[in-house]
Amino acid sequence: MAYTIDQLKPGMSASTSKTVTETDVILFSGISTDVNPAHLDEQYCKTTKFGTRIAHGLLSAGFISATLANKLPGPGTIYLSQTLRFKAPVKIGDTVTATVTVREINTEKNRVTLDTVCTVAGNTVIEGECLVMPPMAPAP
Secondary structure, three states: OOOOHHOOOOOOOEEEEOOOOOOHHHHHHHOOOOOHHHOHHHHHOOOOOOOOOEOHHHHHHHHHHHHHHOOOOOOEEEEEEEEEEOOOOOEEEOOEEEEEEEEEEEEEOEEEEEEEEEEEEOOOEEEEEEEEOOOOOOOO
16 A cells, blocks of 8 residues: 555654564665675674674665555655665674654645654664655545
8 A cells, every 4th residue: 555645643653573584685785786894805894893703884775665655655656865874783584674654744845754764673783864755645
């Protein structure tokens, strides 16, 4: 189901959860061409403050996109902008929950501002806000 601008209300919220796997990190490295050793080299990572490999920040942020596209506002949503503040690392095996919450609606411009947050075990790993264009109502 997709929500059009007239169906959205401030405070509406939706979430998506995904456990980050080794395969996710490897595939994201290939797709993005981000081969930073912080994501791929366990020996290198043992020398860092994290002590182990961490997932790409934008891999976790992608779960925000999935929530917007699949749940709220839903299919047909166009992502216009996003701010991200990375608060903590995500490790392989962590379950990331991305939550979007409607903050502001501009009916005239068909724009919605949503607060976005990703958590792992209740701890915030990413926070920000986005601007989207929800799907238009079908023609009568």
